[in-house]
Amino acid sequence: MEMPVPDPAILTRKAHLVTRLSAVLPGDALIEDERETRAYECDGLAAYRCPPMLAVLPRTTEEVSDILRICHEEGVPVVPRGAGTSLAGGALPTADSVILGVARMNEVLETDYNNRVIRVQSGRTNLSVSGAVEEEEFFYAPDPSSQLACAIAGNIAMNSGGAHCLKYGVTTNNLLGVTMVMMDGTVVEIGGAHLDAGGLDLLGVICGSEGQLGVVTEATLRILRKPEGARPVLIGFDSNEVAGACVSDIIKAGVLPVAIEFMDRPCIAACEAFAKAGYPMCEALLIIEVEGSEAEIAHQLSLIVEIARRHNPVELREAGDADEAARIWLGRKSAFGAMGQINDYMCLDGTIPVASLPAVLRRIGELSQDYGLEVANVFHAGDGNMHPLILFDANKPGDLEQCEAFGAEILKLCVDVGGCLTGEHGVGIEKRDLMLYQYAPVDLEAQLLVKDVFDPKWLLNPAKVFPLGATKARRSAA
Amino acid sequence: MMGALPPNPQNIFGKMMMLIPKDEAELAEAIVGTDTPLCIKGGGTRGFEVEGSVLSLAGLSGIELYEPGSLTLVVKAGTPIAQVEALLASEGQRMAFEPMDARGLLGGGGEPTIGGAFATNASGPRRIQGGAARDYLLGVRFVDGMGQVVKNGGRVMKNVTGYDLVKLMAGAHGTLGVLSEVALKVLPIPEAVATLSVAVAELSVAVQAMSAALGSPFDVTGASYDPETGLVHIRVEGFAPSVAYRQDRLVEVLAAFGEVSAQGSDANLWRGIRDVSKFEGRVGDVWRISVKPSDAVILAPLLGTAGLLFDWGGGLIWALSTEGTDLRAKMAQAGVTGHATLVRGSAETKAALGRFQPQAAPLEEISKGLRQRFDPRGLLNTGLMG
Numbered sequence: 001m002e003m004p005v006p007d008p009a010i011l012t013r014k015a016h017l018v019t020r021l022s023a024v025l026p027g028d029a030l031i032e033d034e035r036e037t038r039a040y041e042c043d044g045l046a047a048y049r050c051p052p053m054l055a056v057l058p059r060t061t062e063e064v065s066d067i068l069r070i071c072h073e074e075g076v077p078v079v080p081r082g083a084g085t086s087l088a089g090g091a092l093p094t095a096d097s098v099i100l101g102v103a104r105m106n107e108v109l110e111t112d113y114n115n116r117v118i119r120v121q122s123g124r125t126n127l128s129v130s131g132a133v134e135e136e137e138f139f140y141a142p143d144p145s146s147q148l149a150c151a152i153a154g155n156i157a158m159n160s161g162g163a164h165c166l167k168y169g170v171t172t173n174n175l176l177g178v179t180m181v182m183m184d185g186t187v188v189e190i191g192g193a194h195l196d197a198g199g200l201d202l203l204g205v206i207c208g209s210e211g212q213l214g215v216v217t218e219a220t221l222r223i224l225r226k227p228e229g230a231r232p233v234l235i236g237f238d239s240n241e242v243a244g245a246c247v248s249d250i251i252k253a254g255v256l257p258v259a260i261e262f263m264d265r266p267c268i269a270a271c272e273a274f275a276k277a278g279y280p281m282c283e284a285l286l287i288i289e290v291e292g293s294e295a296e297i298a299h300q301l302s303l304i305v306e307i308a309r310r311h312n313p314v315e316l317r318e319a320g321d322a323d324e325a326a327r328i329w330l331g332r333k334s335a336f337g338a339m340g341q342i343n344d345y346m347c348l349d350g351t352i353p354v355a356s357l358p359a360v361l362r363r364i365g366e367l368s369q370d371y372g373l374e375v376a377n378v379f380h381a382g383d384g385n386m387h388p389l390i391l392f393d394a395n396k397p398g399d400l401e402q403c404e405a406f407g408a409e410i411l412k413l414c415v416d417v418g419g420c421l422t423g424e425h426g427v428g429i430e431k432r433d434l435m436l437y438q439y440a441p442v443d444l445e446a447q448l449l450v451k452d453v454f455d456p457k458w459l460l461n462p463a464k465v466f467p468l469g470a471t472k473a474r475r476s477a478a
Numbered sequence: 479m480m481g482a483l484p485p486n487p488q489n490i491f492g493k494m495m496m497l498i499p500k501d502e503a504e505l506a507e508a509i510v511g512t513d514t515p516l517c518i519k520g521g522g523t524r525g526f527e528v529e530g531s532v533l534s535l536a537g538l539s540g541i542e543l544y545e546p547g548s549l550t551l552v553v554k555a556g557t558p559i560a561q562v563e564a565l566l567a568s569e570g571q572r573m574a575f576e577p578m579d580a581r582g583l584l585g586g587g588g589e590p591t592i593g594g595a596f597a598t599n600a601s602g603p604r605r606i607q608g609g610a611a612r613d614y615l616l617g618v619r620f621v622d623g624m625g626q627v628v629k630n631g632g633r634v635m636k637n638v639t640g641y642d643l644v645k646l647m648a649g650a651h652g653t654l655g656v657l658s659e660v661a662l663k664v665l666p667i668p669e670a671v672a673t674l675s676v677a678v679a680e681l682s683v684a685v686q687a688m689s690a691a692l693g694s695p696f697d698v699t700g701a702s703y704d705p706e707t708g709l710v711h712i713r714v715e716g717f718a719p720s721v722a723y724r725q726d727r728l729v730e731v732l733a734a735f736g737e738v739s740a741q742g743s744d745a746n747l748w749r750g751i752r753d754v755s756k757f758e759g760r761v762g763d764v765w766r767i768s769v770k771p772s773d774a775v776i777l778a779p780l781l782g783t784a785g786l787l788f789d790w791g792g793g794l795i796w797a798l799s800t801e802g803t804d805l806r807a808k809m810a811q812a813g814v815t816g817h818a819t820l821v822r823g824s825a826e827t828k829a830a831l832g833r834f835q836p837q838a839a840p841l842e843e844i845s846k847g848l849r850q851r852f853d854p855r856g857l858l859n860t861g862l863m864g
Contacts, residue, residue, distance in 0.1 A: 114689045115770045115793075137695075159638045170636060172645065173613045188840045193770035195793055196599065196610055198817025198835040199863065200654070200845045204612060204645020208638050225695045248547030254570060254666035254717075296720045303717075351634040354548040383635035384548070423636035431639075438639055439629070446628045446852070447641040453847035465640060 001048050001429055003463050004475065006095035010076055014053055017074055017098075021056060024066035029104075031055040040081065040099040044146075045089040045430055047400060052079065052093035057101045061179055061187060061217040064100065068215065069185025071098055077462045078183070080211035082154025083125065085146040087347055088428025090158060090210050094462055100215060102153045108132045109218060117176060117193045119220045122153035126160075129221060138223045141168035144424065145336070156216050159208030161424035166382035167258040167291075168224070170424065172207040177220035180206065180213075183455045193220055205450060210426055211461040213454035227291035230258065233301050234328045235308045236282040236315030240264060243284035244357035246311045247381045250288070251354070255303050261287040261332050262381035264361060267339075267389070268331070270376055274338030277331035280315040286381065287332055335378045336389070343391040346403050350414030351385045351423035363413055364388055371406040373399075385423035386414065412437055427465045435467055444470055496532040502619065502627060502658040508533060509656070510625030515860045518652035520556060520594030525584045525822065526651055526833075528862050535593055538658055543633070546571060550616065550633050551664050555593025555657040562592055566664055574665040575611045576602025576748075582758045584822055593657040599649030602752035603700040603713070606692060606790045612648035614663045620647055620655035623853025633661040646848075652859040654852040668715040672725045673741035673748070676710040676732045678703070682775045684710050685792040687735035689771060692791045694731050696724040702751045703788040711741070713748060751789055754796045760785065763823040765805050767795040769816035777814045781805055802827050806835060834863055 018032050031037055032054050041049040053076075058064045071078050077097040084091055084101075093099050102123035110119040113136055120129055126147040129140040143162035144150055150160070156178065161170040168174070177191030190206070191197035206213050237243040247260055263271065263285045272279045279285060286308075290300040301318055308316060319325035331338075339345045352360050361377060368375045379386040388410055392403035411421045411431065415438045421431045435444060444466060451458065451474075458475050497512070499505040509516070515530035535556035542552040546569040553562060559577065566572050577595035581587065594600075596618075601610035617631030630643035647654060678684040681703070688701040691712045700713030712732065714724045725740065732738050741747065750756065757764055762784050769777060771792035778786060778795060783805075785798035799805060806818050817835035820828060837845065845864060849856075 112770075112772075113693060114686075114772055116689075116693060117770070138693075159642065161636050165636065169609060169613060172642065173609050182840070186840050188844075189838065190841065192815050194768045194773075194816040195605060195790060196601070196612075196649075196768055198768070198819075199837045199841065200848060201599070201612060201645045201649050202841065202844060204648070205642055207645075208642045225693050227697075228695050251549060251666075252547050252569070254669065256666065292720060293723060295723060296717075299717060299719050351632075351636045353545065353550065353634060355545055380636070385634075385636045418632065419634050420632045420637045420639045422639050423634070424638055426638050427640060435640060438632075442626050443629050444640070446622065446626075446630065446643060449851040450641050450643070450646070450848065453844055453851060 002468060003050065003094055004468065010096040011053065013074065017054065017076060020070050020074070021054070021067060024070070025056060025058065025063060029057050029059065029063065031057070040093060040101070043084040043086040043089060043091040045087055045092070045428065048089055048092055048429065050093050050095055052097045052099040053095060055099040055101060057104050059104045061181060064181045064215055064217050065185045065187050067098070067100060068181050068183055072184045072457065072459065075457065075459070077459045079461050080153065080157070080215045082123065082151030082157065083149050085150045086154060086158065086426065086428055088422070088426045088430040090426050090428040090464060092429055097462065102151065102217065105217060112193065113138065115193050116223055117220050118223050119218060120152060122156065122216045122219055123151050126150050126152060126155055133223050137226045139226050140221055140223055141174055142171045152219050152221070153216055156207050156219060157209065157211040158424070158426035161385065163259045163261065163380060166260060166380065167256060172204060174222045175203060175207055175219060176222055178203065178206065178216045179218035181215045181217060183214070183457065183460050191220065210428065210465050212451055212465060213460065228293045229297060230289055230291045231297045231301065231319045231325050232287050232289040232328045233304060233319065234315065234317040235286045235288070235313045236280045237284045237311065238282055238314050240284045240361045241358040242311050243286055244354070246286065246308055248354060249307050250304055251382065253303065253307055255300055257288045257290050257304070257382065259287070259289045260380065260382035262379050263332065263335070264377040266374060267335060267376035267378045270338040270342060271331035271335050274341055275331045275334040277327055279331050282314045287328055332378065339376060339389045339391065344394040345389045345391050346407055348386065348388045348390070348407050348410055349422045349425040350411045350419055351383070352414050352417050352419035354381065354384045356417040356419070357381065357384070360386070360413060360417060364410055367406060367409055371402055373403055373406055384419065408434060429464055432465060433467050435465070441470070448474065496534055498534045498537050500537040502538065502621065505538065505656060505658055506621045506625045506627050509621055509623065509857065512857065513855070516857050518656050518859050520591035520597065521558065521588040523584070523586055523588040523590045524580050524594055524598050524600070525586070526598065526859070526862060528859050530860065533656065535591060535656070541565060542659065549664050550661060552633055552659065552661045553592050554659050555591065557592050559590045559592055559595060567667070570667050571664045572667045573614065573662065574604055574608045575614050576604050576752050577611060578602055579753050583754050583764060592660060596648050596660055597650065597652050597657055603702060603748055603789050606701060606793070607697065607699045612645050615644050615648050615660060616663055617661035618644050618647050618657055619659040620657050622655040623855055623858050627658070628655065631661065635663060651862050653849055653863050654858070656858065668717070670718040670721040671713065671715045672721050673744045674712045674725060674728055674732060675739050675741050676712070676736045677708055678710050678736040679708050681705060681778055683735055684788070685771050685775050687732055688712070688791040690731050690735070691728060694728065696728055700748055701791040703792065704756070705786050706756070711747060711751070751787065754787055756787060757785060757796065757798045760798055762798045763801055763803065763827060764821045765797040765799060765818050766821050767797060767805065767809070767816060767818040769793060769795065769814055773814045773816065777809060777812045780808050780812050802830070804831055806831070
């Protein structure tokens with residue numbers, strides 16, 4: 001993976017920068033020792049590593065503002081970091097950069113049940129936002145599978161989704177306001193507890209900008225009352241086509257489940273071997289969850305079962321109680337662990353139109369043969385967000401490269417059928433060079449114009465999102 | 479080629495004229511070929527006209543793709559909303575964000591278009607539950623101020639590939655580019671709808687009642703209060719047994735606030751709330767104010783207005799006000815944050831007060847920077863948003 005050459009002029013000024021940052025930060029907020037900065041050398045995409053020049057761990061918006069102002073004046077790149085769980089290398093440092101970690105900013109600032117909002121510092125973890133409102137039976141809806149660890153800051157940067165976004169939407173649909181620090185240290189307030197910030201939808205473009213437009217330090221999030229209950233049904237089919245048609249029919253019938261998860265045969269086999277959830281061995285499994293009161297759940301499940309029966313399922317298992325529900329989810333929830341036990345794996349994230357599902361799965365199967373690498377598919381079928389998991393051996397020379405080439409083919413396939421490269425993980429460095437496959441240069445240029453406005457010196461989170469070639473002139477001019 | 483249109487209409491006719499491109503390529507040519515400010519017009523029903531040659535999107539009309547099983551629709555921007563709604567209804571689906579039809583309130587004609595709804599982020603009562611227009615917009619094609627055709631987003635539900643210019647275009651009122659095509663998420667029309675009405679005299683009690691309903695697990699899709707009738711309206715939608723159940727449960731939740739009665743589905747009631755039809759034909763400026771619901775209780779008594787309608791659980795205030803009154807000054811006095819849009823008013827009032835809430839200096843600078851880069855010649859709805 002090509003990264004920009006570190007600027008020697010910046011590296012020689014490390015001591016000067018340390019002096020300036022020390023003047024505005026408490027002693028424990030600045031990390032300069034090389035043994036300690038190594039902790040920030042990678043994120044969830046651990047194949048790529050590079051320790052930063054320095055790391056800072058501020059506790060307040062004012063400290064973030066001071067850090068950014070100084071780095072701006074000194075012309076030093078800054079890589080914002082939430083919890084470092086990005087699967088796309090969104091928080092990968094460059095050797096001449098300062099890692100700005102928001103993990104210590106994890107306070108709940110305001111909980112307002114009457115207006116159904118919570119205001120938190122951005123380093124707070126996703127699950128602990130829900131935890132903070134649980135006693136009143138509220139929750140924060142976006143639920144990325146890393147929710148135990150991932151921070152709201154990263155969720156906003158990547159516009160994270162989750163299994164339940166078919167009903168509740170992704171981060172951008174649940175974010176009402178932010179306090180954000182611009183690269184020059186200016187603190188801006190956008191939106192708030194009211195709906196739809198006035199003026200241009202700056203909040204909309206900040207969400208999903210992968211930390212390249214500003215550092216979000218506080219966020220106002222929409223919270224919702226928990227449903228009375230939820231229950232899944234498990235349906236097995238003898239072909240991916242039929243399972244795909246069933247998903248389409250359910251949606252067309254007006255049932256809107258909170259989640260429709262899809263697993264193919266290799267995934268079912270791996271999960272079954274790992275978790276022993278009692279899954280039937282078949283070509284495709286759907287796990288469909290609905291919410292409401294007991295009677296509402298029963299009614300929706302009966303509609304789903306009726307539709308499924310028309311497609312001759314090989315297995316149909318309704319959860320009668322919480323235990324059975326947990327068993328149905330057990331295999332799916334251990335999918336990543338199950339794959340990890342078999343070998344190293346790479347998790348992709350392309351999205352496709354639901355109707356293209358069978359054709360895309362078939363082609364992935366063919367590619368798997370061509371590349372000689374196994375792949376298992378588990379994904380959010382309701383919204384077409386695929387997660388092919390390609391198995392490879394990191395210790396075998398050339399395997400990672402083969403795996404990446406295979407992955408790129410799958411993502412191109414997603415684009416070819418009318419989908420996109422990434423549904424919820426973000427571009428980061430991982431999919432940077434495929435951007436020109438999805439977008440024409442003029443489309444990318446429009447995105448670069450936005451970056452020019454927010455960060456004219458191109459210092460925030462360098463080398464992410466866009467192909468290096470597309471940004472070279474801007475980076476060297478700034 | 480746009481053979482029928484002169485290259486510089488202003489000079490030839492000595493006055494502003496109308497450009498009506500037939501397709502996206504002609505739209506791009508029209509923008510490249512002009513050096514006079516353009517007033518971008520979808521159906522011209524929403525009252526956002528500016529000085530300039532009219533650029534009409536009427537020629538860019540038609541359905542590009544509809545996949546009911548994927549809940550997605552791709553249409554050209556000038557397509558009438560009525561045509562979109564009819565097509566969706568034939569498959570039992572709809573646009574869930576309930577875009578306002580402003581013709582009654584503004585007293586104008588024309589045919590509302592899908593592009594106009596998204597360019598103005600027109601979101602109705604269901605905003606509180608299902609999201610705003612921008613939340614349903616999956617992808618756009620637009621022509622920027624340099625005449626370049628740009629695409630962003632796509633037609634799939636989840637897409638974080640690059641910056642989200644889709645959101646930026648929604649609500650930009652054409653100032654960053656002219657929408658040529660939109661891809662949107664649609665939803666099934668629910669089997670049943672029910673509305674409960676609660677008799678409440680006090681605004682503070684009404685907001686409490688709406689908060690209680692919206693904070694319940696019963697998936698309320700509308701919460702409105704009309705102080706003139708003294709009624710809070712709460713809407714639930716879904717499968718018939720579900721709606722019946724939730725209605726019963728909500729009666730229990732709401733009984734503490736006033737006498738509760740059931741209204742049936744009452745589509746006209748919600749259309750009236752969406753379109754603010756109670757202010758139709760009444761004299762005065764009309765403001766649309768977004769605040770957090772509990773602030774509505776603080777702000778409303780200070781507005782000194784001739785009429786009020788509350789939507790979004792109190793978070794959206796529609797105010798009918800004496801001509802030329804600056805309601806934003808009253809928000810500032812009350813210490814209430816949010817934003818107020820002057821939806822209806824004389825040209826003088828619009829010029830004096832501005833249609834949109836002025837933003838804090840750094841945000842204004844960002845917005846100005848975006849407009850300068852997307853429309854460096856300052857041609858697209860110039861001055862509309864600042």
